[in-house]
Amino acid sequence: AQTVTQSQPEMSVQEAETVTLSCTYDTSESDYYLFWYKQPPSRQMILVIRQEAYKQQNATENRFSVNFQKAAKSFSLKISDSQLGDAAMYFCAYNYGQNFVFGPGTRLSVLP
Amino acid sequence: GAVVSQHPSRVICKSGTSVKIECRSLDFQATTMFWYRQFPKQSLMLMATSNEGSKATYEQGVEKDKFLINHASLTLSTLTVTSAHPEDSSFYICSALTGVSTEAFFGQGTRLTVV
Numbered sequence: 001a002q003t004v005t006q007s008q009p010e011m012s013v014q015e016a017e018t019v020t021l022s023c024t025y026d027t028s029e030s031d032y033y034l035f036w037y038k039q040p041p042s043r044q045m046i047l048v049i050r051q052e053a054y055k056q057q058n059a060t061e062n063r064f065s066v067n068f069q070k071a072a073k074s075f076s077l078k079i080s081d082s083q084l085g086d087a088a089m090y091f092c093a094y095n096y097g098q099n100f101v102f103g104p105g106t107r108l109s110v111l112p
Numbered sequence: 113g114a115v116v117s118q119h120p121s122r123v124i125c126k127s128g129t130s131v132k133i134e135c136r137s138l139d140f141q142a143t144t145m146f147w148y149r150q151f152p153k154q155s156l157m158l159m160a161t162s163n164e165g166s167k168a169t170y171e172q173g174v175e176k177d178k179f180l181i182n183h184a185s186l187t188l189s190t191l192t193v194t195s196a197h198p199e200d201s202s203f204y205i206c207s208a209l210t211g212v213s214t215e216a217f218f219g220q221g222t223r224l225t226v227v
Contacts, residue, residue, distance in 0.1 A: 045218035
């Protein structure tokens with residue numbers, strides 16, 4: 001069965017600094033999708049960034065970028081120029097077909 | 113992006129009663145919908161996967177008779193918590209797949225409190 005691991009239960013970053021959240025996963029598939037979702041205090045899940053496994057190029061969305069290492073099954077999220085509004089729970093997720101698996105989450109605090 | 117509306121956002125019910133939570137895809141047809149339960153400060157726990165017109169597939173340990181899931185149309189799935197007890201109090205979230213995009217779109221969630 002596929003699993004997603006996030007080894008950092010909590011992280012903190014100074015405003016305007018950069019932080020990297022880690023994620024590893026386990027799968028025997030070769031063509032799948034990876035996501036980072038953000039859950040702010042409102043608890044609405046928001047898609048941050050998506051990566052197709054068949055693409056070697058790392059996805060980027062404004063201040064958010066990923067480091068996708070397929071062989072190592074690693075999918076880290078880098079947040080640059082952190083803002084107070086980035087404070088939230090971040091979930092790494094794996095998708096293959098109808099199978100969606102979420103990691104345990106990392107709670108990010110942004111310090112002013 | 114696609115919009116998923118979940119209703120109600122909060123509900124309080126008495127122990128022993130049933131409560132229904134609706135999940136609607138507003139601007140797309142949802143081929144698949146998922147129901148999750150989330151405990152405080154924890155991740156999403158998948159309860160069941162439902163496809164329109166067919167029976168839901170429940171995860172191991174989830175009571176089918178207690179958590180009734182119906183996906184009668186391509187835009188609506190419902191979760192009914194039957195004979196609710198205080199231990200059923202939790203945050204329930206639905207999400208939907210469009211069948212085109214691989215992204216899962218989430219409802220706003222429902223906080224259920226059983227008193």
